[in-house]
Amino acid sequence: MKILVFDIWGDYGHFRKFYTTTSPLTFSFPPPSTIAGILGAIYGANKDEYLKIFSHDRCKTALKIVSNVKKVRMGINLINTKGNYWQPVKKKNHEPRTQIRTEFLKDPCFRIYVSHVDGKLFDRLEQNIKEHKSIYSVSLGLSELLADFRFKGIFDADQITDGQLAELFTPISAINLKKNEIEIEANKKYFKEKMPIRMNPDRVVEIYDDMIYEPDGKTIKAQVKTYYKLENGENITFF
Secondary structure, three states, X not given: OEEEEEEEEEOEEOOEOOOOOOOOOEXXXXXXXXXXXXXXXXXXXXXXXXXXXXXXXXEEEEEEEOOOOOEEEEEEEEEOOHHHOOOOOOEOOEOOEEEXXXXXXXXXXXXXXXXXXXXXXXXXXXXXXXXXXXXXXXXXXXXXXXXXXXXXXXXXXXXXXXXXXXXXXXXXXXXXXXXXXXXXXXXXXXXEEEEEEEEOOXXXXXXXXXXXXXXXXXXXXXXXXXXXXXXXXXXXXXX
């Protein structure tokens, strides 16, 4: 299997947790549907196409946390546009803007791993990333949070299903764990977040799962049902 690898980073990122309302919180890393949107922006798939083109049955993605997870909170002014126009001044029972306290990732950086069944699509995606070219603007969650990216390489990968303890460079989905076997090591932190893993083209989430990760980007030793060993020595698990 050929794996395309590239880094993506920015000043801020926000990947809204599905259960937050008035004070939006962010996931510590982008879920698969957001990664599909990033790939779509680079490749040139619009918002109505990318979830189909980079669907779970055609595209496999994985992610490595490169910079440690840091979160900050800031107020965002949302403009009142009721009635399809902006009210620049306060009127009776209508504020011109509302400030929402929002959580952001600070200086996020991730390594993205991609495999696709369509060879021509894969080659075009590789070429765009090599040339640092995207068809649409690339962002980390919100359109205002622009991101940069850099090609890292193309690597061959072998699928491993022996169920033995492995040192994994990517977050691990709970469903992929073998009997919940994680080796706890000193000087490492272990976090868990429930996030949408599979979303269909109608934007309906089909699968949620707990993702186990190390927030400083360190490896996790675990027994998993399936992982992939890259020729550069990295072991990854796809979402």
